[in-house]
Amino acid sequence: MAQIKKTEVRDAILAAAFELFSAQGYSATALTAISKAAGVSKANLYVYFDSKLDILYTLYEPWMRARIARLEADIAQVPDSRGKLRTLIRALWRDIPSEENGFVNNIMQALSSALPVDQYRPTLVNWLEERITALLESMLSPSRLKIFHGTRIAQILIMALDGYAIHYHLRPKEDDVDDASIEAMVSLILGEPGRASRG
Known part of the structure; x- marks a missing residue:
């Protein structure tokens, strides 16, 4: 069964990533940190983004x-x-x-x-x-x-x-x-x- 993508989840991932990238840089930001800050699982993050x-x-x-x-x-x-x-x-x-x-x-x-x-x-x-x-x-x-x-x-x-x-x-x-x-x-x-x- 295909997972339904929600705009608010995608937006939360992007907002969390922007804040983390801006604060500490791309290299120091792990996907785990982005998923935690966005309130989603790392596996769910891959539903919205490839990497x-x-x-x-x-x-x-x-x-x-x-x-x-x-x-x-x-x-x-x-x-x-x-x-x-x-x-x-x-x-x-x-x-x-x-x-x-x-x-x-x-x-x-x-x-x-x-x-x-x-x-x-x-x-x-x-x-x-x-x-x-x-x-x-x-x-x-x-x-x-x-x-x-x-x-x-x-x-x-x-x-x-x-x-x-x-x-x-x-x-x-x-x-x-x-x-x-x-x-x-x-x-x-x-x-x-x-x-x-x-x-």
């Missing part, structure tokens, strides 16, 4: 999509390309890595320990590359876009996001990426090497 990674994806994808939607709205309010690019890089390198107690680091922990059988899903990172590329296309001249063919610069910005997420996790009280580094990257992307070296 701890599946739970994280279910939480992380809408979280990141909503965050990028807010970033796009913020960028739309900035009148000039330099300011738009600064807003983008600051969000990717400084703001997002520290939000929700460094929640983005959970995906770094999960993927660094994942195995081929864990069903890695590249759809979110592909979507993120496309969104960042679309933002960059609205900021850069055609000659600069030609240099950064496709999603290349977006991939670099995302790899730096990953690195800053790990840095925040390991040293949350330490200074994050400074304004001079952000300005240097803005100048490099815009093709203003003189300004980059002064940043």
